[in-house]
Amino acid sequence: MQVIHWFRHGLRLHDNPSLLNAVKKCTGEDASLINVYVLDPKFDLNPNKLSENRLWFLLETLRCLDDKLRDKGSKLFVCMGNPETVIPTLVKVNKAGFLTYERQTEPHNVARDRKIKDALQNESVEVEAVLGHTLFNPDHLLKLNGGKPTLNMTGFQTLVSKAGAPKKPKETPDSLPPFPKSIQSPGVKVFDDVPSLADFKDLGFDEKNKTCVINAGEDSAIKTMEAFLKQTNRVLSFEKPQTNPTSLEPDTTALSPFMSNGSLSCRLFYWNLMDVYAGAKKHSTPPVSLEGQLLWREMSHLIGYSTPNFGQMVGNPICRQIPWKEPTEDKEAKKMLDRWENGKIGFPAVDAVMNQLTTQGWMHHLARHLAACFLTRGDLWITWEAGAAVFEKHLLDADWNINNFSWHWLSCSAFFHQFFRCYSPIAFFKKTDPHGAFIRKHVPELAKMPDKFIYEPWLAPRATQEACKCIIGKDYPNPPFDHSVALKENLGKMKEAFAANKEAKSDGGPKAKKSKKG
DNA sequence: ATCGACGTTGTTTCC
DNA sequence: GGGAAACAACGTCGA
Numbered sequence: 001m002q003v004i005h006w007f008r009h010g011l012r013l014h015d016n017p018s019l020l021n022a023v024k025k026c027t028g029e030d031a032s033l034i035n036v037y038v039l040d041p042k043f044d045l046n047p048n049k050l051s052e053n054r055l056w057f058l059l060e061t062l063r064c065l066d067d068k069l070r071d072k073g074s075k076l077f078v079c080m081g082n083p084e085t086v087i088p089t090l091v092k093v094n095k096a097g098f099l100t101y102e103r104q105t106e107p108h109n110v111a112r113d114r115k116i117k118d119a120l121q122n123e124s125v126e127v128e129a130v131l132g133h134t135l136f137n138p139d140h141l142l143k144l145n146g147g148k149p150t151l152n153m154t155g156f157q158t159l160v161s162k163a164g165a166p167k168k169p170k171e172t173p174d175s176l177p178p179f180p181k182s183i184q185s186p187g188v189k190v191f192d193d194v195p196s197l198a199d200f201k202d203l204g205f206d207e208k209n210k211t212c213v214i215n216a217g218e219d220s221a222i223k224t225m226e227a228f229l230k231q232t233n234r235v236l237s238f239e240k241p242q243t244n245p246t247s248l249e250p251d252t253t254a255l256s257p258f259m260s261n262g263s264l265s266c267r268l269f270y271w272n273l274m275d276v277y278a279g280a281k282k283h284s285t286p287p288v289s290l291e292g293q294l295l296w297r298e299m300s301h302l303i304g305y306s307t308p309n310f311g312q313m314v315g316n317p318i319c320r321q322i323p324w325k326e327p328t329e330d331k332e333a334k335k336m337l338d339r340w341e342n343g344k345i346g347f348p349a350v351d352a353v354m355n356q357l358t359t360q361g362w363m364h365h366l367a368r369h370l371a372a373c374f375l376t377r378g379d380l381w382i383t384w385e386a387g388a389a390v391f392e393k394h395l396l397d398a399d400w401n402i403n404n405f406s407w408h409w410l411s412c413s414a415f416f417h418q419f420f421r422c423y424s425p426i427a428f429f430k431k432t433d434p435h436g437a438f439i440r441k442h443v444p445e446l447a448k449m450p451d452k453f454i455y456e457p458w459l460a461p462r463a464t465q466e467a468c469k470c471i472i473g474k475d476y477p478n479p480p481f482d483h484s485v486a487l488k489e490n491l492g493k494m495k496e497a498f499a500a501n502k503e504a505k506s507d508g509g510p511k512a513k514k515s516k517k518g
Numbered sequence: 519a520t521c522g523a524c525g526t527t528g529t530t531t532c533c
Numbered sequence: 534g535g536g537a538a539a540c541a542a543c544g545t546c547g548a
Binding site: 152153154239240241242243286287288292293296365366369373415416417418420421422423424427428 | 524525526527528529530
Binding site for chain 1: 540541542543544545
């Protein structure tokens with residue numbers, strides 16, 4: 001039988017249940033397996049949606065996957081096109097009897113997979129999708145919780161305690177079935193080898209912008225995980241809020257890029273972590289522990305799966321409706337958004353983390369908080385949707401569920417409501433980086449600025465600016481406003497928005513019905 | 519209905 | 534320098 005395994009995420013050989021399903025079906029003399037990845041020009045190959053760093057990381061992960069597949073007697077066919085047409089075409093012309101892929105739960109991916117299944121319903125192909133990207137089955141969790149997701153970690157922990165232990169990781173296949181010499185693919189571009197960034201120059205990707213330095217692929221993922229887990233004290237005492245956002249090397253595990261594309265299995269990480277916990281007298285606990293970090297990931301996936309329009313404000317039932325500035329309609333807001341994205345807003349801490357994002361494709365969690373709070377409720381009053389798009393474009397660990405979850409949180413649109421707790425672009429990093437080493441690294445213009453002015457260079461006297469070869473307003477921008485003034489104004493606007501939402505809720509909600517009855 | 523405790527991770531001031 | 538309290542005060546949940 002001809003079997004096709006479609007890799008989407010789950011870019012690994014270890015703990016890959018749907019790949020194992022494909023392998024199991026490959027019995028008999030004529031059985032063969034086509035492993036395929038489809039690059040979608042609308043998403044993966046769109047330079048407006050994906051930075052060079054992100055595309056490079058994806059291609060490099062695919063190259064590592066292909067290497068590993070070849071070691072086991074298989075290979076990866078990389079195609080280009082819309083999966084909604086590519087996959088049905090490949091199934092039909094290659095007369096595949098079995099199609100496997102790892103299930104995705106984001107509504108847009110669910111809709112795409114539904115269309116593909118529909119397109120294949122008259123074919124004699126069996127389609128099997130298996131969960132492999134999360135610890136728990138979201139359908140199971142929803143059922144246990146009366147059809148609704150939990151919206152805070154305490155509730156989620158209670159829910160998880162009823163769900164039973166996550167599955168143990170599956171074995172890695174010793175060998176893989178043979179593959180056809182070439183695959184039939186009318187109208188579909190198939191690359192001979194996994195393409196590189198240079199192959200997409202014509203689409204607008206510039207190799208010069210590939211600046212991130214990271215080893216991709218599942219071997220690196222496992223190596224990174226094992227190196228971290230070996231540091232027993234660090235693992236046992238891990239508390240996320242205590243980790244340092246201004247550390248020049250990641251103070252956290254930095255496993256997220258591997259986790260998001262599935263070159264590392266979250267179940268492997270979970271159970272390896274449990275082994276470390278098992279050998280210890282005591283360890284930190286959720287929500288701040290390493291286990292807690294996995295639970296946050298789980299909860300955001302559950303919410304993303306079960307909340308309509310979770311990627312936007314309008315039509316999203318858990319999202320507070322706030323009159324943000326829309327860069328698509330407001331020229332000044334667009335200008336500010338661009339300055340924010342490009343590290344030219346004039347507040348060194350914000351510019352430093354945004355520059356880290358665009359050059360490394362990664363930021364510490366708290367750095368993301370600072371940047372997100374600044375864009376939305378703290379300073380610029382710009383819609384979180386615009387910020388989420390920027391993060392999604394640049395972050396190697398981009399994950400639709402987690403990204404939207406975090407932007408809801410930081411903008412006080414859902415989950416977190418204490419809008420008077422606000423990050424200061426001047427004060428926040430001083431706690432961990434009083435001399436501004438992080439700023440100096442990521443905003444080189446300010447490298448020679450004295451400590452006294454590193455977070456507020458506009459206060460430096462002209463002579464100081466000249467001495468350190470950084471004239472504010474010329475070599476490095478002036479901030480567009482006084483933070484404390486903007487903050488005060490925004491706090492007032494938040495208060496208004498909260499009141500308006502409360503009113504809207506009681507108008508259409510159960511309270512109104514009650515008063516009608518009574 | 520009302521109140522108090524709680525919610526992963528704020529800032530400033532004062533000792 | 535570290536730690537505690539003041540600052541101003543959100544929604545949600547359960548007693």
